[in-house]
Amino acid sequence: MGEKKIALITGANRGIGFETARQLGGQGIKVLVGARDEEKGKEAESNLKNEGLDAEFILLDVDNAETHAAAAKYIEENFGKLDILINNAGIAIDEFENDAPVQASRTSLDIFRKTFDTNFFNTIAVTQEFIPLLKKSDAGRIVFLSSGLGSLNLHSDPNSPIYNFKIPAYDISKTALNGYAVHLAYELKDTPIKVNAAHPGSVVTDMNKSGEIPLEEGAKTSVDLATLPADGYTGKFIHLGEELPW
Numbered sequence: 001m002g003e004k005k006i007a008l009i010t011g012a013n014r015g016i017g018f019e020t021a022r023q024l025g026g027q028g029i030k031v032l033v034g035a036r037d038e039e040k041g042k043e044a045e046s047n048l049k050n051e052g053l054d055a056e057f058i059l060l061d062v063d064n065a066e067t068h069a070a071a072a073k074y075i076e077e078n079f080g081k082l083d084i085l086i087n088n089a090g091i092a093i094d095e096f097e098n099d100a101p102v103q104a105s106r107t108s109l110d111i112f113r114k115t116f117d118t119n120f121f122n123t124i125a126v127t128q129e130f131i132p133l134l135k136k137s138d139a140g141r142i143v144f145l146s147s148g149l150g151s152l153n154l155h156s157d158p159n160s161p162i163y164n165f166k167i168p169a170y171d172i173s174k175t176a177l178n179g180y181a182v183h184l185a186y187e188l189k190d191t192p193i194k195v196n197a198a199h200p201g202s203v204v205t206d207m208n209k210s211g212e213i214p215l216e217e218g219a220k221t222s223v224d225l226a227t228l229p230a231d232g233y234t235g236k237f238i239h240l241g242e243e244l245p246w
């Protein structure tokens, strides 16, 4: 198949995912703009194309396995491989009371389950669907959008900036995702595929209206991990080139 690199980014219609698609497109990579809503996905595609980028919407609802299979079939038939998978889509649905997140003793199982379905179980399902195509690339890269809030080391350190910032279902779904990244990296360590977890920073998006850094910087870690060289690392938790504690 062709030399051009193919990247699939989930949840690429807005936020960090959209900016990641923009930056990867700027490197001459063909970006498949994963979105669960056709209208929003096509709008993102046309915004990227207007910037001269090679972008194409692809229907992908993380919570709908049929869309995973259809997307994989389309990619197989049209490109024969996938070079980069960025598991970017995610949700933060913890409830708030008096401006503070509901804490661990009272977070409902429903909130835990819904959060884990999208951020953990169904993200694993997406990844498993695309691994055969990533194995057909000579430089497969898998990026998991984690969060510093998934770090148990930071959460248990009273001196850490996140010590008093606990959003139980969201945080722990990212801790679990980190665990999956480590296990998958181990399994694939003797292949060209590199698997890493990204902390994008506290980025201004719909999910994080009080974020501190702009989208451009927030997408950088995903882009770096998606384009690691052949001798780059695997199985790490990274923010802007620095390793974070699990």
Ligand SMILES: NC(=O)c1ccc[n+]([C@@H]2O[C@H](COP(=O)([O-])OP(=O)(O)OC[C@H]3O[C@@H](n4cnc5c(N)ncnc54)[C@H](OP(=O)(O)O)[C@@H]3O)[C@@H](O)[C@H]2O)c1
Pocket: 010, 011, 012, 013, 014, 015, 016, 017, 035, 036, 037, 040, 060, 061, 062, 063, 087, 088, 089, 090, 091, 118, 145, 146, 147, 148, 199, 200, 201, 202, 203, 204, 205, 206, 207, 208, 211
């Ligand atoms: N912003 C931050 O400060 C920050 C910090 C640490 C980690 N992160 C992580 O970075 C990733 C991107 O966050 P963001 O801030 O860009 O969030 P965002 O602005 O809320 O965007 C989330 C994206 O995920 C998509 N999405 C959600 N559920 C989906 C599903 N079931 N199937 C397909 N797409 C789905 C959304 O699509 P719709 O438009 O259809 O809803 C949207 O495109 C997330 O994994 C988040 O946890 C963000």
